[in-house]
Amino acid sequence: MSAVLRADFVRRYRSGASVAAAFTIPAEGASVAVLFGPSGAGKTTILRCLAGLDRPDSGQIQFAGRSWFDNAARVMLPPQRRGTGLMFQNYSLFPHLSARSNVAYGLSRFRPVQRQLRVDELVSILELQGLENRKPRELSAGQQQRVALARAIAPRPKLLLLDEPLSALDAQTRQMLRRELRRLLVQFATPTILVTHDLSEAIALADSAIIVDQGRILQAGPLSEVFSRPANERVAHIVGVETIESGVVTSISDGLASVTIRGVELLAAEPAIPTGPVAVFIRGEDVILERAPSADVSARNRLSSIVSQITPEGPLARISLDAGIPLTALITRPACEALKLQPGDRILALIKAQAIHLSPR
Numbered sequence: 001m002s003a004v005l006r007a008d009f010v011r012r013y014r015s016g017a018s019v020a021a022a023f024t025i026p027a028e029g030a031s032v033a034v035l036f037g038p039s040g041a042g043k044t045t046i047l048r049c050l051a052g053l054d055r056p057d058s059g060q061i062q063f064a065g066r067s068w069f070d071n072a073a074r075v076m077l078p079p080q081r082r083g084t085g086l087m088f089q090n091y092s093l094f095p096h097l098s099a100r101s102n103v104a105y106g107l108s109r110f111r112p113v114q115r116q117l118r119v120d121e122l123v124s125i126l127e128l129q130g131l132e133n134r135k136p137r138e139l140s141a142g143q144q145q146r147v148a149l150a151r152a153i154a155p156r157p158k159l160l161l162l163d164e165p166l167s168a169l170d171a172q173t174r175q176m177l178r179r180e181l182r183r184l185l186v187q188f189a190t191p192t193i194l195v196t197h198d199l200s201e202a203i204a205l206a207d208s209a210i211i212v213d214q215g216r217i218l219q220a221g222p223l224s225e226v227f228s229r230p231a232n233e234r235v236a237h238i239v240g241v242e243t244i245e246s247g248v249v250t251s252i253s254d255g256l257a258s259v260t261i262r263g264v265e266l267l268a269a270e271p272a273i274p275t276g277p278v279a280v281f282i283r284g285e286d287v288i289l290e291r292a293p294s295a296d297v298s299a300r301n302r303l304s305s306i307v308s309q310i311t312p313e314g315p316l317a318r319i320s321l322d323a324g325i326p327l328t329a330l331i332t333r334p335a336c337e338a339l340k341l342q343p344g345d346r347i348l349a350l351i352k353a354q355a356i357h358l359s360p361r
Contacts, residue, residue, distance in 0.1 A: 002026060002027075002028060003026070003027040003028045003063075003064035003065070004024050004025065004026060004027050004064070005024065005025050005026075005027045005050075005061075005062070005063050005159065005191070006024050006060070006061070006062045006063075007021045007022065007023055007024075007046070007049075007050065007059075007060075007061050008021070008022045008059045008060055008061075009021055009022075009049060009056035009057075009058060009059030009060065009061060009069065009071075010056060010057055010058045010059055011045055011049055011054060011055075011056045011057060012057045017215060018215055019042035019045045019046060019215040019216075020215060020216055020217070021042075021046045021049070021059075021217060022217060023210050023220045025191070025193070025208060025210075025220075026191055027063055027064045027158070027159065027191050028064070028191060029191065030185065030186045030187075030188070030189040030190070030191075031191050031192070031207050031208065032182075032185055032191075032192045032193075032194060032205055032206045032207050032208075033191075033192070033193050033194070033206060033207065033208045033209070033210060034194050034195075034196060034202045034205065034206035034208070034209050034210065034223070035047065035193060035194070035195045035196075035210050035212055036196060036197070036202045036206075036209050036210065036211055036212065036238070036239070037197060037212035037213050037238055038197055038213065038238065039197055041197075041212040041213050041214060041215070042212050042214070042215040042216075043195040043196075043197075043212050044089075044163055044164075044195055045215075046212065047086075047161050047163055047193065047195050049061070049069070050068075050084070050159070050161060050193065051079055051082070051084050051086050052069075052076070052077060052078055052079035052081075052082050052084070053079060053086075055069075055076055056069060056071065057071070058071045059071060060072075063082070063158065063159065064158070068082050082158075082159075083155075083157050083158040083159070084157050084158065084159045084160070084161055085106075085152035085153055085154075085155065085157030085159070085160045085161065085190070086152060086161045086163070087148050087149055087151075087152040087160075087161070087162045087163065087165055088148070088163055089163045089164040089165075089167055091136075091144050091145065091147075091148035092148070093136040093144060093147060093148060093151075094136075095135065095136050095137065096135070097135070097136075098133045098134060098135060099128060099131050099132050099133070099134050099135075099136070099139065099143075099147045100119055100123070100132035100133065102136070102147055102148075102150075102151050103119050103122055103123070103128075103147060103150045103151050103154055104118075104119050104154070105151060106151060106154055106155045107119070107154055107155060109155075110155075118154055119154070122150040122153065122154055123150070125150075125184070125187065126146040126147075126149065126150050126184070127146070128143070128146060128147065128150065131143055131147075141169050141170070141173060142169060142173050142176075142177055145165065145166070145169065145177065148165075149162075149165070149181075149184065153188055153190065156190075157190060158190075158191075159191055159192070159193070160185075160188070160190045160191070160192040160193070161192075162192060162193070162194040162195065163195045164195055164196055164197075165181065165194065165196075166178065166181070166196075166198070166201060167196075167198075174201075175200075178200070178201060178204040178205060179204065181205060182204060182205050185205070194206065199239070199240045202223070203223070203227070206223050207222070207223060208220070208221060208222050208223055208226075209221070209222075209223045209226040209227065209239075211226060211235050211238055211239065213234060213238060218231060218232070218234060218235050218238075219231040219232075219235050226239065227239045227240075227283075228283065228357065229281075229357045230281055230357070230359070231359065232279065232359055233279050233359070236279070236281045241281045241282070241283055242282065242283060242284035242318075242328035242330065243280070243281070243282040243283075243284070243287075243325075243326065243327055243328055244280070245261045245262075245279070245280045245325055245326075246261070246277065246278075246279060246280070246361070247259040247260055247261040247266075247277075247278050247279075247280045247358070248260050248275075248276065248277055248278065249270075249273055249274070249275045249276060249278050249358065250275065251275065252270075252271060252273070252275065255269060255271040256268065256269060256270075256271070256300070256353055257269075257270045257271070257273050257358060259278060259356075259358060261280055261325050262324060262325050263324065264303070264323065264324040264325050266280070266301050266351070266356055267300045267301060267353045268280075268356035268357070268358050269353040269354045269356070270356075270357070270358045273358050273360065274360060276360065276361075277360070277361040278358040278359060278360055278361055279358070279359045279360075279361055280356065280357075280358055281356070281357040281358075281359070282327070282351060282355065282356055282357075283330075283355065284318065284328045284329055284330030285330045286351060286352065286355035287321075287327060287328070287329035287330070287349055287350070287351055288329075288349070288350040288351070289319065289329055289331060289335075289339060289341075289347050289348070289349060289350075290347070290348045290350060291339060291347065291348070292348070293348060298352065299351055299352045299353075300351075300352065300353045301349075301350065301351040301352070301353065301356070302348055302349070302350055303323040303324065303327070303348070303349040303350075303351070304323070304346065304348060304349075305321040305322060305323035305327060305346070305347050305348070305349045306321065306322045306323075306344065306345070306346055306347075307319060307320070307321060307341055307342065307343050307345045307346075307347055308320045308321060308322050308343060309343060310336065310341055310342075310343060313330075315332060315333055316330050316331065316332060316333065317330070317331055317332070317333050317335075317336040317341075318330055319331060319336070319341065321347070321349055323349050327349055329349065
């Protein structure tokens with residue numbers, strides 16, 4: 001059986017607030033789990049408890065069969081005995097040390113030759129050549145981020161913990177470094193838990209998602225499953241589902257559920273859903289727009305719609321539609337221009353049955 005991290009604990013505060021965590025993720029290989037949710041949800045508290053910087057009030061934390069925390073057995077391993085690497089939101093580099101000395105800081109158990117080789121290796125991997133002797137104030141935000149990541153990964157931790165690793169960067173730099181960070185995390189092949197409230201960052205970096213809200217975990221699983229099949233309306237809002245509506249499943253036939261929303265009938269590939277009230281979730285990227293019906297489109301749902309608003313969003317365009325129900329489509333800017341869309345235009349909205357997710361109310 002593969003090694004796993006098991007967390008099941010509660011951290012309580014004097015104010016009466018509490019953070020409860022219960023999840024299991026792989027504890028080996030290049031897996032990245034994201035603690036995702038709004039600011040103040042409790043993500044950093046969970047990360048600090050895993051690192052050993054905060055003590056939960058009850059529960060357990062086990063990593064690869066080893067107990068890191070067990071309140072009943074009075075086990076509380078300190079951070080240095082857990083073998084975790086932690087990268088703080090503000091990087092927390094030592095201002096009086098050079099980039100090289102910052103990277104080498106956690107390598108005191110290494111022999112001098114091993115220490116030098118490990119630092120040289122990370123300087124090369126993270127492309128810090130020529131910057132080794134600079135102090136943090138002499139580095140750009142992106143360079144500081146790479147130094148902080150090198151310091152966290154230098155001791156070869158069993159688990160890497162990243163707290164909002166890109167939040168200190170400007171939008172352009174953040175977008176550029178997302179791909180680089182993902183490549184590095186895969187290259188390091190160290191299981192990683194990453195905290196973020198940025199949707200694009202979560203999608204670009206993670207393999208699995210743990211949705212946190214108001215101190216509670218609402219859903220956990222593979223990223224694609226959590227983001228495309230949210231467990232409830234709150235999760236759907238958090239992961240950015242564009243269309244969230246109330247409906248009623250009236251019948252199920254041949255694996256397809258007929259659901260009625262404000263008089264509009266849709267077919268969803270939900271054979272196990274019971275009849276009755278449901279929440280209906282449709283992601284904007286799953287809504288296809290056409291000027292005229294096409295014979296080679298397999299979408300079962302074809303809704304005559306009116307364009308109510310067009311909102312540019314970088315390389316995409318958000319198209320708000322009146323399809324008898326409010327509907328949102330996300331398409332590329334070139335596709336929007338090719339369709340020559342204007343507010344008031346009539347358009348055909350196509351949605352595959354597999355793209356409609358239902359959740360019982």
